[in-house]
Amino acid sequence: MTQSINHSRRSLFSRRKSNAIRPPWVREDIEFTDMCTRCSACITACETKIIIKGDAGFPEVSFTNNECTFCTLCAKSCPENIFDLTQPAWHYKAYVQETCLTNHGIWCQSCKDACEPRAINFVFSIGQAPSPHIDVDLCNGCGACVAPCPSQAIHIKLPTE
Template identity: 40%
Template structure:
């Protein structure tokens, strides 16, 4: 019986759901992560950026507002169970999203997220009334979190991004 459906976990009040909104460490397979992870703490200890924390159920999550991820792979390489696979690090499904609480969107001059983004994925488009709205290029964004950790208003969050499928013309 797996962790998601164990009777013991249920009786302890630990009913687990496969939470698609939790940002798991790089290399995590969303379908198998909760089943394979033993909560051993090896990934957190291996993270040189110290951005891996634990959710309320004891599973590792990446807190990108605490600092950026360099995608070094140390967490996946330290994982003894295969819950984090080093071969899956290249696919990181998370992309930044800027909320309406953004200072610039509210007339306060701020471009911190644009300045910190090494990939130049965030630009600002001038609007009337002295405002500027952030424009995010999801194809360029790596989801590293540098913008989130630098944002003074905490307006950057992350959402799962699914790249559009390309049809092949015959």
């Protein structure tokens, strides 16, 4: 009985893994929610307004309406030691889901048109709509391809997710 009570108490305080995309340049050696004071400085500074107040008031990135320009304003505005501009912005990449219109025979290239690093190309096949291919080496995870997608088929995530 005591063992199950202790296990229950531990589970109350265990960290819940968040799938939230944190702002770029967040230090990889910290637990973001331990260091962030939720002051909203990065949210206010974000020039494209993709940093929003997420779960429990912590900043997270939403590509619903715009993209990250990697302007560094979020990192420079933070009063805490959360950001490191000497490391890569992040490791997120764009991935196309099964809901892509091309999988249903509809010709669409809105994601390619929005992709500035030209990481999205289309593969042509006889008798089918061209299908998107994302070069993960070129993709910087900016999210420019997300909002224009009419079927919400593009998701930004870590390569291991």
